[in-house]
Amino acid sequence: MVLQNPFTPAFGSEPLFLAGREQIIEDILRGLENGPGDPNRATILIGPRGSGKTVLLTKIANEAGKANWISARVTASEGMLDSILEQTQKNGKEFLPAKAKTRLKEMHAFGIGFSIEAKTEKTPSWRFRMAEIMELLAEYRIGLLITVDEIDVRHDELISLVRDFQHFVTEKREVALLMAGLPGKTLQMFQDKNISFVRRAFQHQLNAIPISDVTSALKKTIMATGRTIDDDALETAANYSRGFPFLIQLVGYHMWRQSPDKKNIKYNDAVSGIDSAGEYMDRMILDTTVKDLSEKDLLFLIAMLPDADESRMSSIANRMNVTAATASQYRLRLIRQGVIEEYGRGKVQFSMPLLREYLQKHYL
Ligand SMILES: Nc1ncnc2c1ncn2[C@@H]1O[C@H](COP(=O)(O)OP(=O)(O)O)[C@@H](O)[C@H]1O
Ligand SMILES: [Mg+2]
Numbered sequence: 001m002v003l004q005n006p007f008t009p010a011f012g013s014e015p016l017f018l019a020g021r022e023q024i025i026e027d028i029l030r031g032l033e034n035g036p037g038d039p040n041r042a043t044i045l046i047g048p049r050g051s052g053k054t055v056l057l058t059k060i061a062n063e064a065g066k067a068n069w070i071s072a073r074v075t076a077s078e079g080m081l082d083s084i085l086e087q088t089q090k091n092g093k094e095f096l097p098a099k100a101k102t103r104l105k106e107m108h109a110f111g112i113g114f115s116i117e118a119k120t121e122k123t124p125s126w127r128f129r130m131a132e133i134m135e136l137l138a139e140y141r142i143g144l145l146i147t148v149d150e151i152d153v154r155h156d157e158l159i160s161l162v163r164d165f166q167h168f169v170t171e172k173r174e175v176a177l178l179m180a181g182l183p184g185k186t187l188q189m190f191q192d193k194n195i196s197f198v199r200r201a202f203q204h205q206l207n208a209i210p211i212s213d214v215t216s217a218l219k220k221t222i223m224a225t226g227r228t229i230d231d232d233a234l235e236t237a238a239n240y241s242r243g244f245p246f247l248i249q250l251v252g253y254h255m256w257r258q259s260p261d262k263k264n265i266k267y268n269d270a271v272s273g274i275d276s277a278g279e280y281m282d283r284m285i286l287d288t289t290v291k292d293l294s295e296k297d298l299l300f301l302i303a304m305l306p307d308a309d310e311s312r313m314s315s316i317a318n319r320m321n322v323t324a325a326t327a328s329q330y331r332l333r334l335i336r337q338g339v340i341e342e343y344g345r346g347k348v349q350f351s352m353p354l355l356r357e358y359l360q361k362h363y364l
Contacts, residue, residue, distance in 0.1 A: 007253035019217035020209035047206030050246030143174035151181035208243030
């Protein structure tokens, strides 16, 4: 029998065993339980590509679904408001009385195709229609969790959603808004004057997962297929991941497939697995991350390469031939993008795994 590889190195794929992240999940679920006004009911997950944002949104929506919450899940885009309305109706169907259902359907048919700007007086607003449904759901003590992935303030409907949500909160409705986005995109949102409300939302940075959690998730995933792994192989693979979710799946996937017909995964399998994982990390994460950087930001990173570990800001400024003030502007931008991090006073280091190696390979 050919065993199926249990690892999930694909964007948005829920892993068999989630490593770490318990605290974030618990905070948000407790916020839902706690009632209107709990600050966790407006939360933003912030992290670079591959840090596990989409998977966390799914996990939290599923967990909330086991309690009294239905969810409407969208990716930021034009049309997201219609989609939220549709999903709320569909997922709340069993709680919406038949009469209200036809009424809502009529209203919806009426509203569809109208952009927010073009709405006529007769078309009830999105906010009004949502409030009506939420009131019906509230009779059954059902709350609504709205998740928005890949936030981007270029979408007017996202701004509109955040503003309406603020009213829902004031009206003490059973509703929560959980958003996720890249560090640069969330920063743009915080700077948007139209929705200063979001600055008060809880922010969770999806940092590296502790290696001990990685170890146990890797091990459980392998054992779930009836195989085993040697301790040195497990330790090598877990350390290699640096706690970066995408790498956990990549390294697991590739070491698992080295000799799938053998019951036990050995050190050599881990080493070969790491080789392949690195290639995919380049193609699926680092190529895009580096492409998103401005030329100056890239030069800053290249100026970090001569240092074996952390880099002094003064050395970077020297190598770039810019003033300390200019260099620290770049520094701030890169920190916000989740690419580097502060390392003691006046020093920085790479925070995205394998980025240094990637830049060495391509830019030296
Ligand atoms: N907590 C976790 N433990 C193990 N693997 C994870 C975890 N979170 C995400 N992953 C894996 O990491 C990869 C990226 O997850 P995803 O949610 O798509 O990231 P993002 O949305 O931030 O780009 C997927 O392969 C997923 O299976
Ligand atoms: Mg995602």
